[in-house]
Amino acid sequence: MLDAASRIPSGTVAASRHRAGYQCRQWKVDPLGKLSLNQVSLSYPGAGIGHVGILHNVTLSLDEREFVVVIGRSGSGKTSLLNLAAGFLTPSHGSIAVDGAAITGPGSDRAVVFQDDALYPWLNARDNIGFPLKLRHVAKRVRDTRAEELLDLVGLSGSGDKKIWELSGGMRQRVGIARALASDPKFLLMDEPLGALDALTRSRMQSFLLNVWQATSTGVLLITHSIDEALFLATRVIVLEPTPGRITADIPLDFGRRHLAGESAASIRSSSAFKTAYERLTLAIHTETAEFAA
Template sequence: MDDDALRAWSVSVRYPGQPEPALADVSLSIGPQALTVALGPSGCGKTTLLNVLAGFVPPSQGRVTLAGAPITGPGADRAVVFQHDALLPWLDVRDNVAFALELQGVGRRERHARAEALLAEVGLAHAARQPVWTLSGGMRQRVGIARALASPSRALLMDEPFGALDAFTREQMQTLLLEVWRHSGRRIFLITHDIEEALFLATELVLMSPGPGRIVERIEPGFSRRWLAGEPVRALKSDPAFIALREHLLDTLARHRQANDKETA
């Protein structure tokens, strides 16, 4: 057992007025080196699971812990990157990143220096003084990642961070994320409904299905470590092992969808 893990223990969540649980008996262990990806169709409880790990939503049953300590609410040890970035429009790029440092009481000069270093890490050194409304979608998400890195977090929780980006920018962001993962040494929990993104990034991939939201399969793809070891991204995504897993996941999703359709018919 990994003592430093971020863990969900048989977590169920039932929202008031909903006929069935949004999550039923979900267990997950995210170790300090993990890049755990939750993949699944709309409504299968991905965001609910992230919100439970973040401490925004309390489980109706079960519990969540970080390094053995119970999670009872949001905390600076878990930084969230939202699907729709939550940048502050009245601050420039650098001050958006420095905001988390200001909350920690870091002095002005130091927080600017640290924010600039984090922006360099996500390839945005040149944009530090730009107003956020001048940024493209991909740049905005990079500011969101830099801001999450500015907190003293031990985990980054990311809800569909690249969902709104075009395929090319998305691939660039995936490799940027792997660099950030390697350099920052922080575990990541990421949600996506893009099968290739999930397969490429995950050290552990959990496949979820709705009705009630649950984990139906777990695999350990291993392509992200191969990319970090120097294999090209396109070669990995066209590797027969990658394609076989992609087709397997598509099949599994289709089977669960059929089973759910029959139940509700």
């Protein structure tokens, strides 16, 4: 099942739905959304006098159809940044908005995927995917149809009746991503979603993530500790420097798009451009004032 990623459509979700026999609708017909953080700082009261700074003066924007990866050393505030974007935390200073509307908490325009798939073991795959829609009182027939088209999207057609404990780690994470997509979010926020997988599964899942991103046109903000993963997936890599976390580099990349255009992962990773980018990103992460030349 792991190489089912090759069955994911390279065009649109509508194409996937057509093959599955569902009524198609246009995907992402609205103008592109924008997730923006403007001069955001985050701090907590310290054990003694004063506050402990987590993030300082972070300004970042993410458009739909962008795949932005945040990387940095431990303590640089990567997960805190994602939690702020998700609405789980409130900034000490600055503002966060989607399409100009201030974020005051979680919302259906943003969905979060964690390293732990956080699926409900008493539900099958189909009902796990449809659960967010159930909370919104969507009819079961509609929930099941939506779940089936998402199972097709993530390469798990025919697996809707399977219990979570019957699925491999990679398959469970696919179900978790499908559940996150159930409400048609504008942005998918992912906190090391592949971190718990073995190396082979992780490599295959990276290709899977790129295909899902291309098929849905959903903006992605992904946290990782892996330099290789950041380079392979991102249209932009954001480097955070710790204590407190601040942006030291914002690097445009095209390796993921090259893979989607047909170049193999092995060819990309063995290229001189990828190796050079790996060296420069490593240096940027470990240099307080990062410089990164394309």
